[in-house]
Every structure is written in C-alpha cells, then in structure tokens.
Amino acid sequence: xxxxxxxxxxxxxxxxxxxxxxxxxxxxxxxxxxxxxxxxxxxxxxxxxxxxxxxxxxxxxxxxxxxxxxxxxxxxxxxxxxxxxxxxxxxxxxxxxxxxxxxxxxxxxxxxxxxxxxxxxxxxxxxxxxxxxxxxxxxxxxxxxxxxxxxxxxxxxxxxxxxxxxxxxxxxxxxxxxxxxxxxxxxxxxxxxxxxxxxxxxxxx
Numbered sequence: 751x752x753x754x755x756x757x758x759x760x761x762x763x764x765x766x767x768x769x770x771x772x773x774x775x776x777x778x779x780x781x782x783x784x785x786x787x788x789x790x791x792x793x794x795x796x797x798x799x800x801x802x803x804x805x806x807x808x809x810x811x812x813x814x815x816x817x818x819x820x821x822x823x824x825x826x827x828x829x830x831x832x833x834x835x836x837x838x839x840x841x842x843x844x845x846x847x848x849x850x851x852x853x854x855x856x857x858x859x860x861x862x863x864x865x866x867x868x869x870x871x872x873x874x875x876x877x878x879x880x881x882x883x884x885x886x887x888x889x890x891x892x893x894x895x896x897x898x899x900x901x902x903x904x905x906x907x908x909x910x911x912x913x914x915x916x917x918x919x920x921x922x923x924x925x926x927x928x929x930x931x932x933x934x935x936x937x938x939x940x941x942x943x944x945x946x947x948x949x950x951x952x953x954x955x
Contacts, residue, residue, distance in 0.1 A: 759772070771783075792804055797840065813830065816865075844864075848863070859874065877898070901923070
C-alpha cells in the first residue's frame with residue numbers, strides 16, 4: 751500500500767506470463783502496468799509515494815531497481831546482487847538481502863543501501879532463522895520473523911547494532927507474514943500450523 755493510501759502496488763504475471771510490477775487504486779480500479787520486459791519482484795513504495803523499488807533480473811543477476819509510481823523507464827539503483835528491498839521510514843535507505851561474496855562462506859546478509867546513489871552503507875548479521883524483515887516506525891530497529899525451534903515469533907534488532915529482543919511469546923505455530931502499523935505501536939500477524947507425512951511406496955515403477 752502506498753503511504754498516502756491511494757494505491758496498491760503488486761506483482762502480476764500479466765500480460766505475458768512474466769512477473770511485472772503493477773499499480774491499482776485502493777478500491778481495485780484503474781490497474782496500470784508499471785514495468786515490462788524481464789522479471790520484476792517484491793515492490794516497495796517510498797514514504798513520499800513517488801517511487802517503487804524492486805529487485806529484477808534485467809541483467810544476469812538479481813539487482814535493485816526503481817520506477818516512478820506513474821510508470822516509465824526503470825532505473826537501476828545498484829549493481830550488487832540483492833533482493834527484497836524495503837524503504838526506511840525516512841526514504842533514504844533500502845534494507846535488503848545482499849549477497850556478500852567477501853563473507854566466509856559467501857551468503858546473503860541483511861544490508862543497508864543508499865536509495866540516492868546505491869552505495870552499500872552497512873551489512874548486518876541476522877540469525878539464519880530470520881525472515882520477512884521490516885523497519886520499526888522510528889527506523890531504529892529491524893522487526894523480523896524468527897522461526898527457531900519451529901515456532902514463529904517476532905524479534906527486533908537495533909540497526910545500529912546490539913542484542914536482539916523477542917517481541918512475541920508464541921509457544922506454537924509459525925508466522926507466515928506480518929506488518930507494522932504506521933505509528934509503530936501494533937502488529938498484524940498471520941499465523942499457521944504445519945504438518946508433514948512420510949509415505950512409503952513399494953515396488954514403484
């Protein structure tokens with residue numbers, strides 16, 4: 751959702767069975783395709799409502815791009831391998847999963863990238879069980895899902911560094927997704943259960 755509540759920005763396989771970024775009014779009307787060409791994923795709207803950031807395979811690797819909320823030519827933000835951009839509350843930074851080739855072993859790490867010039871500002875280590883990273887309302891913390899011990903809970907991690915803090919105390923089930931209210935005081939959480947069956951097949955042909 752755009753911060754002013756006017757638009758919903760989303761990804762769709764229309765019209766050519768390739769993921770593109772689209773925009774529609776809050777009531778579902780006036781659907782408009784914002785990007786075209788190759789695969790574009792995970793749109794995020796800037797706090798001022800002017801830009802949509804996303805990751806794309808327009809080159810041979812996944813990199814960060816932006817396009818106007820009104821459409822037009824997409825512009826590359828950074829040529830670093832990265833995905834899932836999220837705007838900071840002030841719109842100056844993008845948090846993303848950045849593939850750090852200098853790490854041992856090379857791996858995806860949470861990083862801050864300047865929206866203005868694409869420079870790498872900071873790289874943070876997050877738990878291997880962390881996912882779905884969001885910003886807190888004041889921009890001081892990351893809020894994320896941690897699924898350690900097969901139980902989903904929300905945790906916060908100071909962007910400046912420091913110990914992580916557990917925010918929810920669920921004792922069962924997973925968290926599929928969540929969001930933070932504009933004032934940063936509430937969460938909306940989608941929880942689910944999971945089950946697995948092992949099936950033995952004999953004399954398979």
